[in-house]
Amino acid sequence: MTKSLDDELVRGDVAANERRAGGRPVPPASKPPAPPPPPTPPATGWGLPLAVLITGMFMSVLDLSIVNVAIPSIRKDLGASIESVQWISTAYSLTEGVMVPASAWLGARFGLKRLYVALIVLFTLASLLCAVSTGLSGLIAFRILQAIPGGVLPVTCMTILFRIVPPQKLGAAMGMYGLGIVVAPGIGPTLGGYLVEHTNWRVIFLINVPVGILGAIAAAIWLTKFPAEKSKPFDFVGFGFIAASLFSLLLALEEGDNWGWTDYRTVMLFLGAAVFMALFIVVELHVEHPVLDIRVFKYWPYVNSLLLISAMSIGLFAVLFYVPSFLQDAQGWTPLNTGLTLLPQALAMMLLMPFAGLLYDKIGARWPAVVGLALVGTGILLLSRINVDITRGELILGMVVMATGMALGMMPIMTGGLSVLPPEVSDSGSAFNTLTQRVSSALGLAMMTAMVQDNSAQYIADRATLLETGSNTQLTELQQQGATGLLPLYQEVSGQVQAAAYSSGFFLAGSATLVGVFLALFLRSGKPGGGGDRPVAH
Template sequence: MTKSLDGELARPDTAVDDRGPGDARPAPPRSAPPPPPAPESPAAPPATGWGVPLAVLITGMFMSVLDLSIVNVAIPSIRRDLGASIESVQWISTAYSLTEGVMVPASAWLGARFGLKRLYVALIVLFTIASLLCALSTGLTALIGFRILQAIPGGVLPVTCMTILFRIVPKEKLGAAMGMYGLGIVVAPGIGPTLGGYLVEHTSWQVIFLINVPVGILGAIAAAIWLTKFPAEPGRPFDFIGFGFIAASLFSLLLALEEGDNWGWGDYRTVMLFLGAAVFMALFIVVELHVEHPVLDIRVFRHWPFVNSLLLISTMSIGLFAVLFYVPSFLQDAQGWTPLNTGITLLPQALAMALLMPFAGVLYDKVGARWPAAIGLALVGSGILLLSRINVDITRGELILGMVVMATGMALGMMPIMTGGLSVLPPAITDSGSAVNTLMQRVSSALGLAMMTALVQENSAQFMADRSSLMEPGANTELTQMQQQGTEGMLPLFQEVSGQVQAAAYSSGFFIAGSLTLIGVVLALFLRSGKPAAGAEKPMAH
């Protein structure tokens, strides 16, 4: 290091003026100091500086996910109050699912363009306003329209929350943070039927939307105060062509999965939607490989640990949502339970997940993802196989046991699998990884339910035919007439046989779902093991 004329230390790479007082030589050119390199990640935040922001994120995530399961319980009440048909009222859920899926791919760009904190606050405010409008709706058309408005922030919130989490939490603490964050992802669907059943039975369906209003207001205020502000990239262009193709693909796929049960899986509308989804997805991939700023960076699929985590998450999602959908349906249709009693039966498995999921996050920070994931998948598969023994005379204790075993495995495995997959991605594509992860959960749950529904319908038809053939000649025709006319006489017998058929069909579906989950244990053994390295770089803040 040398002294310059002004007494400051000159940089080694800067030209030094060595002329004397009478030296007429021209001054050597002074090279400009090199610009500091753009950091790939912000400095790691203090270990104690992310607890309150994480609580804010959990609140927003819990509210958006809870809305999915709690609304389904209220569908019959909404139908009665608004005088709607079964086919029409189902669009309350279908329109939400379609819009939510279409919005997920745009999440990464929105976060970069407007800044993650600003976007999160705006999403919470919009979700709250849409919830209030849903509660004030007096007609089905208006309610469906406001549900679409509600789904716009509902689709973007999960990706935004996860991206912020990966920005603010040190890598060595990601497991603990994701364990807490998982309360919004997994526990909310479990507690939704219980809360929804209570509210519908003791108040009105409007309350299931109104409860979002105070939570949303407090959540927006808390986010404005405690969330870290991330710089935006106002000049980042939007990939309209890529977004158009992925949106069309997701819309076609989700609509086919939602309506295939009603239209028929061989119906030309269903087949054309599946074909369109495949064609649009192929076009999307071609576009994303040639644009400078893709709406979703498909380079995430170059990383096997991330792809492996997607496969495992899909397997667990199929089992979880199959149980959450079919067990309540069985309890109310075959055993005649009220929505509230049905929700109470589902409550223990939600409590098991709430208690164990933070522990699983801490376990990930100590031993990595492999063993929590393997043990978790084994328990999930075993729990679903226990539920495959379902029959019309099954006790509440037997159902609770199967669901609690499944929930224990879900709590141990889900967040370690997700964290292990996302943590291997380079910082620049973590936001795309979060979006792909969310998409995979949505699509796999819809695909799993569609496959289970098709299987249940096929098995139900076969089981009903087998049982009808054992009755006296003409009994089958009489049973059908009793079902259509709702008359007494043989109707109790028909209901008993229908319950047995339904249970047998569900049993077959649960057996397949449980077996597939157990196969996933093999893939879990390929996940990384050992304590995650501390101090690794995190993505650029947006």
């Protein structure tokens, strides 16, 4: 009876309100109380926790760049081919990317501090196993183990940062955090070159052990404890399908050159990748809590940004992988000199990235992206002139031009793409963004390797034909030189073949990046708007 009377009074009040408003419903005077906001982080006391986060992030990023310089030494020590040894980097990048979607769930399920400490411990253990591995297969397996925490660390660090830093200090904190991310790739090649030249390639993994131990202890002492939350169920089925699809695709690209592109194994892997990806899409469209919300692909500006990020990532990783190999194999440079040659391009990125952020705030993403992509493509095309006699200055010029474009274009492209997404799918957008960078670099590197191998075989065949049809004078000289003279000749021809193959790969990567300039014209221009300035999905 009391409940009925209360309902009548409520309906009477609503009707009275409608009469006063000319028949239009009037919203209630007050809304139900909202849940209490999360506690505001303290204005002080976040400096040491931030330093801990930078250390962990720095270690994971440094490990990827420092290994690239050591690839030739690892290949010689373990007796592996270049197409096999590139899995040391590719497997790490792919696994790291696949782990990104699980990061948010893991943080909520186990608590951010507990997860961070566990990630640092696992990364340290995997680094130790990499250092003591005796074969290429074991090293690749331990790199995959190392990439599991390496993929979760970036998202975990960023989440903790946003919770411990007060809003008014977030810009300064992000500046310090971002600086650590940029410095790691800058000093990685130089540090790796020094360690490989004066010690052994295994030391590049061993240095993570003391840093990881100290980092885990510091995190246990200074990081704020975040309680575990009641988490939504993890989408194991969707996660398994996308992992299987990516693995099948990469394996087909890696082994297709050896097996043949029409071999049944290659065809079945391509077919399996397509089927697993289709199943992933079906599952994500029907499951209540998808591991990744694929509705983000309804927004063309976001998809456009992913395409541009892919083009830049492929070019960047092609240069970072093949230039060190060429300098050490074809020109006989030491690892330290190789690292010093790569250092200027990293310093250019470190100096210009903060400027790119300010530029985006002033004029938007379009023109920084256009100029950036043009410079990246131009720099890679400059590197396509690579030959056995190329000077250090020419290499540095091409890499610095490429790095300048990377610094100017990458951040505006990423920010412009993510800014168009509605808040409810922004987390998935960030995950797909990181996943695109990781997977596109891995897939691009596999495709470049396949193309380089094909070109190398063709160039060797061409030069063998020239040698067979050489003049009598050349043949007489070779006979007089004997076996001792043939070795330098073989090394010279091998270097020329390697340079010609890399030149073709760089030309293709640079040309593809320049095509992206046209796509960049469709990015938004003008000062970015705040809040709800989002385009309608197409």
